[in-house]
Amino acid sequence: MANRGKMGKGYFITGTSTGVGKTLVSRALLHAFGARNNTAVGMKPVAVGCENGQYMDVELLLAASTVIAPREQVNPYALAPPIAPHIAAGQAGITIDMTTICKACFELQKKADLVIVEGTGGFLVPLNEYQDGSDMARALGFPVILVVGMQLGCLNHALLTAKVVRGTGLQLAGWVANRIDPQMIAFDENILTLKQRLNCPLVGVLPFEQNIDAKKLSLLLDIAKLERSTHMNADRM
């Protein structure tokens, strides 16, 4: 459905690694924007890892989206082996192309107020012979939200990623602390360290949940704080 002729905005969701909660946070963001009467659609440009014939990231993002969009726009590249995308693409005899991804995203921006784009693995995962996730993020041009999987080692990964995101010329609009290790020692001190050093808003802290309810967890995300951060940066442009 045409989005009243306006082009939707977007956020690029990256993480400190694979398996840290990018999909969970993307789903929660889709629900959070939907609850504010925004239309919102998820995008997984490059999905790798097919389980029982399904690309779960794509299925979960489709289910959390408030508008229906063609699968080829939501997920331009689906590669079955659960390995690095450039290797999977090479094995499949294809090249992941940024123009293809940008065109698909452009079509989604016509359909929704917000496009929540989930990256693949961590920020610098290679996508083809010359480009990686940072090139995709730069090509899309959206502010970045960093998902930090809270576990020992996350400080280094989070601060490295923040440095590279900013070095790519993109805004780090905010970060989400995702408690993937319920046994993490000094959890509060690690959160405080990243609040002091990431220099962007903490959008929310998601607890470890045995039974995940993305809609419930969306209530823990401070979307207003995220939007203030994004607008402030836009004003500086």
Ligand SMILES: Nc1ncnc2c1ncn2[C@@H]1O[C@H](COP(=O)(O)OP(=O)(O)OP(=O)(O)O)[C@@H](O)[C@H]1O
């Ligand atoms: N807060 C949490 N509590 C419990 N389980 C979680 C939490 N966050 C993530 N998980 C689980 O950890 C796994 C990885 O989460 P998710 O798929 O969102 O990570 P990802 O960063 O999107 O991974 P990928 O790099 O494969 O896309 C999933 O099984 C998910 O259900």
Ligand SMILES: C[C@H](N)[C@H](N)CCCCCC(=O)O
């Ligand atoms: C298959 C997995 N769940 C992710 N979708 C892809 C992770 C690629 C990681 C590449 C790397 O950093 O070594």
Ligand SMILES: [Mg+2]
């Ligand atoms: Mg994912």
